[in-house]
Amino acid sequence: MRVSIPTISLDPLVTKAFPQVSKTEAVSRLVSFIEPGNVAVLTGAGISVDSGIRAYRGQNGRYLNPNYHPIFFHELADPTPKGHRFRQRYWARSYLGWPAIKEAKPSTSHYAIGALQYSNLVHKLITQNVDGLHGKAIPITWGAYEKQRRILELHGRLRTVSCTRGHSQSRAVFQERISSLNPSWRKYVDELARTGSEPRTNPDGDVELRGRYFTDFVVPNCELCLLEGVNADEASIIKPDVIFFGESISSAVKDRSFRDLECCDKLLVIGTTLATYSAFRIVKHALEVGKPVMMLNIGPTRADKFERIEKIEMKSGAVLTDVCSLVLGPKAHHDPELRRLMMSGVVQPPIDDTADNDTGG
Ligand SMILES: [Zn+2]
Known part of the structure; x- marks a missing residue:
């Protein structure tokens, strides 16, 4: 399988209107989705925007x-x-x-996911990002083995x-x-x-x-x-x-991405247009094997055509910390490691792209 160059490989991004939801409603829907646990999370460039790293695409799905x-x-x-x-x-x-x-420093969204990983609510994390920021926002107790087991860098690392x-x-x-x-x-x-x-x-x-x-x-x-x-x-x-454009992802990585998904009950997709096929097919596979899928992203994505996906049009940075607080309850204040993860993270989007947050590769 090849990583295709998004400008020429994509089905045209479907411009489908999703109802705008309030922040309160977005938080409540995410809490309900995450609370039962055993969630797989798939992230893209949108989650690193608050760390100062620009996404490939803006809110309208076009290249920045x-x-x-x-x-x-x-x-x-x-x-x-x-x-x-x-x-x-x-x-x-x-x-x-x-x-x-x-x-670059991890954003509040990276750390919110770290807190959910620490609490075992997020069991597997698959990221398309090569910036290594998820690995900098992990629980302090995790060694290299746990980090490798729980985070899959789908497209490698810089x-x-x-x-x-x-x-x-x-x-x-x-x-x-x-x-x-x-x-x-x-x-x-x-x-x-x-x-x-x-x-x-x-x-x-x-x-x-x-x-x-x-x-x-x-x-x-x-x-x-x-x-x-x-x-x-x-x-x-x-x-x-x-993985460069036009380069093949190893079958070992592809197989692991499917296994990581299959051992979880549901898939939460954050900050990605799913422009690359290696990411898109994880979502497709989730639907094929009957896993519920929720997306948190602003702007069109390649998966918008699937009726069974619940999509929330919002920046992850606007809601994930609140979601964490509600899901974790009093534990978030009593456990020092959870407190550290919940209090950490930057919100420093690139200055000239502030209108384009939270969508991407
Ligand atoms: Zn050599």
Whole structure:
């Protein structure tokens, strides 16, 4: 299965009108849905908007940045000089975009889900986001095993990179290598930070480069390949551990997404247009196996055509903390860990996109 580029792959997003509901009614419907427990949650870019990461799409389902052209997997993996230019473009842009992703803090919605995970009401979480923010908003008692078992990153993660021979390293280390090989770019990043003119970052960590060419950008080789004696000319290609447009999701990840859904009683979908098929088919599968589905999203989604989905047109940040308080009751105040999760989280949507919150990839 391939992750399709949303501009060309989608059925046209159905523009179906959903009745507007008051915040009180939205909270009450969400409480009723979540209270019995054993919920699977599927999230998209909309949930990270309050963390300052822009969604791909605005409230009308259209691209916030109509000129956005992501790099395809076959372009990045192309071993020819043309592929090298794609890799220069990708890594130059990603080099500028990474600090914003790395520094981003979980939103109140991420922490509300963390509180529901801690209380075992949300049993499985599947996210399309590659920003790692759900993993930063988990219960303090969770170790790496529990985190891996309870959160599935459907499209991978930006925080690690791998070469085509399977060597893996942290993105932070790789970023340092880029810096040391590209002093003029490092200066450029410092200058952008100093003047507060950081470029617009997409949810995949990519940015627009305006008026700056990347032909001088040095893409690091995999050091571990070089240590193993691989010739620098034949060194393997490094890519972040995310699924690129046009790249296949492994059957292991696909199967797990279905299993995670099947072991829960219902599915709550938050902040996504379901533009990518890998996410859309989880919702489709939920309906096929008779699980109730509720959606919390502003704007049209690919699943709006399904009658059996209950949809609430609202920002997750506007309701999830209140939902948590009501579902958890007095426990939310007495348990120090629950209190911490409920009191945490930022609400810092990107300044120029405040009208476009809570919809996305
Ligand atoms: Zn390698």
